[in-house]
Amino acid sequence: MIRAWTEHPARTGTRQQVPLDFVSPGDDGATRLSTSVALWHYAPESTPAPADPARSPSRSPRLLFIHGFRGDHHGMALIVDALPDYEIFVPDLPGFGATAPLRRNSGGRAEHTLQVYAASVEALAQQLGLGDDDVLVGHSFGSIIVAAHAAAGPVTGPVTGPVTGAGTASRRWRGLALFAPISNDIFTGRLLPGAAGVDAYYRLTRRLPERWAEAVLRAPIAQAVTNRSMIVAREPEVIDYIRDQHRQHFSGYADPQTLLQAYWASSRHTVTEFAPALQLPVLLVPGAQDQLSTPAGQRALRDLLPQGHAEVLRDTGHLLHYEKPAPAARALRRFLLSLD
Template identity: 65%
Template structure:
């Protein structure tokens, strides 16, 4: 499913706004999984329509990472996009206000996207957290998702969806919107699911040594010529280090599957520059920045052995969110979407069943 996403993503007072371009566009690739038909019965006609889900993947992933969880939720209609700059979705492009009216709406092939704009009216956008949150809003608008539906994010996706939900709740929206701008109706989701939520600043405490090494890895890619940068970022050694440090399961079939997924999709980014921007957005923010503005029901589903968060950080995050519910997934870490997809799906299903 392809369409061009358009969204004003600048937020007054934030340092992470786009570099002067108010309109962002890309030809977004979205995978649509229809709900499986339920068994017919006397009460089928009286049942409320199943909630639809929008799932947002993590850093250096794409929609493939959510596949096992989608498979475990057959009763729901699910949408899973590739984030801008990853998988089949090109990086974001910005357009000046003069070009805003010329940006296309829904369309088909990727080559019909905003890259056809005239010279001087468009250029690369900064892939900030605000930009990714705006991308989610554009998706929700295009897919007509809203008050009855559920937004879910894994890892970096948990930060993105938290930022999006915080920006679109009534109180936060009123506080952040320019008073001179016309009022906008905020989007209301039925609930927010955060899988392996990022609760800790990774540049502090026991997470600092690993975070510093990863930071150097991505910085080095910008100091090298393009060919060498690509070799570094796509290095089998980098994948091996990721596997060794992140895989918790000892089931041979699962280990082989995760390694193969990383081999196929770990390097599915558009270019080193976009990848670095996404890394900065993922590593310089946490869900805690938005926790007290998440006024909707929130599921926190961390892995008990999560390598990127601490138990204390998860407890602190839980205490900050007014309507949070925590369900810890045992015997897994940050890669719970590969190691415990059925358990993650059950946690989501139980959470959704409690929503009004």
């Protein structure tokens, strides 16, 4: 089925379970973290033409997509649909969707910090055999994760030794693409009132017994507030789709503790803090009406990137992956072809 605003039929991915086992970042090597990642693999339908027809075509980059906070692989589906000629991998992050939280080899669950999520991306990339010809893509919180991962220190080519965390086993990617990148500290300026309200909501749930916290976190009112504050689209079909996606997947987290740790990681960091260290081509694709960043913040982020390029999508905000998937995919395709 082709929805009017998506422009492309849905692709069918193959689900895989990918075991992860890696040393906890910043640890002395004694603590290992592990889980089994649910991942959807989309085989390419054809090979895209090179940017310059006079050149012999190189292998098309494979793409690894990292979704945002309170999401899972479903959030990336419409952009994946619009790139049928690329091989794409889309995991559920640890603690979200069908992927269980990370656990320590010594027993008990791990703390899901930004550094841990960045290290899990490295471990996953190694398991998938991704190397310096491939491209890493992140949306929202995923943009922070992939920036933190890529800024940790590049290693040319695939990593063949043991994965030791984001600080020592990060690889050189061909490029990064960041959809709705988080450029601003949300606790400053015009973003502060909304951020303070959300922060109070999550702080409240930390104080509640788990059963009550679950009720608050999964309450329909939370989805309603998110929809009202984040949806920019005016087309009824698009609005209905977004509401249905949030109804199905907004509460697809494993447990309140993991969700709150991920919230803390997503709200206390930005892509901007890692930008100067990103010594590779980086595409920024913000929405012109992004509710979690400002135009000035996005420009500042672009200027900090040694090889940064931005394509701003009009008439959309932070939910551009739902509202403008075809334009977002076209921006990514242009970026990929420019890497040839």
